[in-house]
Amino acid sequence: MLICGIKTTHDGGVALIDDGRLVFSYEMEKLNNNHRYAKIEDLSIVFDLLIEHGYRPEDVDHYVLDGWFKTHKVLSWQGQEVEITLAPYRRGLIDTDVLRPYSFQTQDLSYLSFTHYAGHVASGYVTSPFAQAGQGSYVLSWDGWMFPFLYYIDGETRQVTSCGPVMPLIGEAYNQLGSLFPPFDEPIEYPHVLAQAGKIMAYVALGQAREEVIEHLGNVTEAAFRHVLGAGRDDDHFYTVENGKKILKEMKKTTAVQGVSADDMLTSLHVFLQRKLVEGVRRVVAESPFPDRNLVVVGGCALNIKWNSALRDSEVFDHVWVPPFPNDAGSALGTASAAMLSQSDRASLSWNVYSGPPLNAPDPLPSWKQQPCTLEDLALILHEQDEPVVFLNGLAELGPRALGNRSILAPAGSAKMKDLLNEYKERASYRPVAPICLQERAPEVFAPGSPDPYMLFDHQVRAEWVDRVPAICHLDGTARLQTVTAEENQAIFQLLTAYEALSGIPLLCNTSANFNGSGFFPDVRSAMEWGRIRLIWSDGTLYVRGE
Incomplete structure (x- = not known):
C-alpha cells in the first residue's frame, strides 16, 4: 500500500510510506532555504516529489491530509484554486475512535484526512521500538492547543483506547503564562511565537523554583478550571480548545506573585507544570488496566527535554520513547501513519531519521x-x-x-x-x-x-x-x-x-x-x-x- 501524507499548514510537509517503509519525509522549511514553519500553498509540490522519487501520482493508494482548526483551506493545484476540506483539529479527544478517517473529494483528487491529534498519536507509536517488537504502549500526546491525553495502543490488535486527560492545561500554558514575565513579555508575531517555548525552557536555568509559587500556581489552576467548568460535567467533552483558552485567560489574572522575580516565576512555572504532568500520568496509569509499562511521548510539548526526563525518572514506566519529530514537523508522516494503522494490517514503520531532502549539487562561490x-x-x-x-x-x-x-x-x-x-x-x-x-x-x-x-x-x-x-x-x-x-x-x-x-x-x-x-x-x-x-x-x- 502506497500512502502519501500531507500537512498544508505551518510546518508543512510531505511524507511517503510504501508497504510499511518510509521513503521520504520532507518539511517545506528544509527546501531552498524556505522560512521556518513554511506552509504548503501549492499542491503541485506533492506530485513533484513523488515523481522525483520514482513514483507516479496515480499509483498512490491513499492521499492523506492532516487535520486542522479551519476545516476548509484554499490551495493552488494545477494552476487552479481548489478548496480542501480537512478533518477537525482535535476531535480525537472526544471521538470513540481516535483513528477515524474522514473521506473527501475535490477536483480529480480523492483523499482521507485524520485529526491533527491522531497524527501525533500514530507517528509516535509506529516509529517506536514497542511497535517493532509487537508490544503495547501508552501514548502521551500534548500539543500547543491540546490538553494532555493518555492513550493505550494494543500491540496485537492495534486498538487505541483513550485513558483520559492528564491535567486541565493545554500546551500553550507554557508559552502564554511564561510570556507574562520578562524577557518574554514582548509581543512576537506569528509564526516566530512557535519558538518561544524552547527559549523559555533554556531560560529557566537562570531562576530558582520556589515552593510557595508552585503551590500558588496549583491553586490558581484549580480555581480557573472550576470557574470555566461551572456546573458542567468534568468528562472528556469538557477538554476543548475553547475551554483551554478560557482557563489560561482566568489564570493570567492572578499568576504573578508579588515580590518574586521574573526568573524565579518562570522556573517555578516550569517545575509546576512538570510535576502536574508526572502526577497526572501516574494517576491515569494507576487507574488503567493495561499491563505494559511502555510510554511514547508526542506533541510539541515532547520537545521539552526536562519534562521527558522527569517522565523517564518517575518509575511509572519501564521504557520511554520520544520520536525525533514529536511536534508538527512530523505531522505529514503522522497523518500517513494514521492511515497505515487504520487502512492496513501494519502497526510498525521501517524508517530512518535521515530521510529528509538530499543536498543540492555543489555550486561554490568563486571566492x-x-x-x-x-x-x-x-x-x-x-x-x-x-x-x-x-x-x-x-x-x-x-x-x-x-x-x-x-x-x-x-x-x-x-x-x-x-x-x-x-x-x-x-x-x-x-x-x-x-x-x-x-x-x-x-x-x-x-x-x-x-x-x-x-x-x-x-x-x-x-x-x-x-x-x-x-x-x-x-x-x-x-x-x-x-x-x-x-x-x-x-x-x-x-x-x-x-x-x-x-x-x-x-x-x-x-x-x-x-x-x-x-x-x-x-x-x-x-x-x-x-x-x-x-x-x-x-x-x-x-x-x-x-x-
Whole structure:
C-alpha cells in the first residue's frame, strides 16, 4: 500500500510510506532555504516529489491530509484554486475512535484526512521500538492547543483506547503564562511565537523554583478550571480548545506573585507544570488496566527535554520513547501513519531519521577555495585550529533538530565557543549549545549518559568533565546530549572517533546550520552566502573562505 501524507499548514510537509517503509519525509522549511514553519500553498509540490522519487501520482493508494482548526483551506493545484476540506483539529479527544478517517473529494483528487491529534498519536507509536517488537504502549500526546491525553495502543490488535486527560492545561500554558514575565513579555508575531517555548525552557536555568509559587500556581489552576467548568460535567467533552483558552485567560489574572522575580516565576512555572504532568500520568496509569509499562511521548510539548526526563525518572514506566519529530514537523508522516494503522494490517514503520531532502549539487562561490578532506583530516583541523565548521552530509534529518547532517560542529574545550556560536546564530546568550558524543563514551561524561540519538532527554555533565567541555554545559550544569553509533551515522562516528584519538574528548559542539529564520542549509552555496564560518565540509571536500 502506497500512502502519501500531507500537512498544508505551518510546518508543512510531505511524507511517503510504501508497504510499511518510509521513503521520504520532507518539511517545506528544509527546501531552498524556505522560512521556518513554511506552509504548503501549492499542491503541485506533492506530485513533484513523488515523481522525483520514482513514483507516479496515480499509483498512490491513499492521499492523506492532516487535520486542522479551519476545516476548509484554499490551495493552488494545477494552476487552479481548489478548496480542501480537512478533518477537525482535535476531535480525537472526544471521538470513540481516535483513528477515524474522514473521506473527501475535490477536483480529480480523492483523499482521507485524520485529526491533527491522531497524527501525533500514530507517528509516535509506529516509529517506536514497542511497535517493532509487537508490544503495547501508552501514548502521551500534548500539543500547543491540546490538553494532555493518555492513550493505550494494543500491540496485537492495534486498538487505541483513550485513558483520559492528564491535567486541565493545554500546551500553550507554557508559552502564554511564561510570556507574562520578562524577557518574554514582548509581543512576537506569528509564526516566530512557535519558538518561544524552547527559549523559555533554556531560560529557566537562570531562576530558582520556589515552593510557595508552585503551590500558588496549583491553586490558581484549580480555581480557573472550576470557574470555566461551572456546573458542567468534568468528562472528556469538557477538554476543548475553547475551554483551554478560557482557563489560561482566568489564570493570567492572578499568576504573578508579588515580590518574586521574573526568573524565579518562570522556573517555578516550569517545575509546576512538570510535576502536574508526572502526577497526572501516574494517576491515569494507576487507574488503567493495561499491563505494559511502555510510554511514547508526542506533541510539541515532547520537545521539552526536562519534562521527558522527569517522565523517564518517575518509575511509572519501564521504557520511554520520544520520536525525533514529536511536534508538527512530523505531522505529514503522522497523518500517513494514521492511515497505515487504520487502512492496513501494519502497526510498525521501517524508517530512518535521515530521510529528509538530499543536498543540492555543489555550486561554490568563486571566492571559496576547495580541497579534498577526509574525516580524519577534518578532526585534525578541529583539534588544531579550534574553530567551528559547517558540516553538510547526505540526507537531512527529520524533525527540528540538527543531528549531524546539517550541523555546525565545533570543539567544546572553551566556554567562549558557546558565546561565539550563539553570536553566529543570532541567539540569546542563555541559549545552550548541544554536545554530540560517541554513545559508548557518553556515560563517562554525562549522567545518565544513556543512549539518546535524537537529543530528547536531559543529562547532567559530570563534575570531572565540566572544565574540559564548558561550551556544552548549560547554566544549570545539564546538556541536551546526542549520542552516536556507527550504525546511526557513520560519518559523525568516524569524525568523533578520530577527534577523540587526538584530543581525548569524545564529543563536539553541535548546533543547526541555517539562515536565521529558515530551515537547514540545502547546499554548500547557502552556507557560503551565510558566510559567518570560514570552513565548510561536505562529502569529502573542505571549502575555505578566501580572506
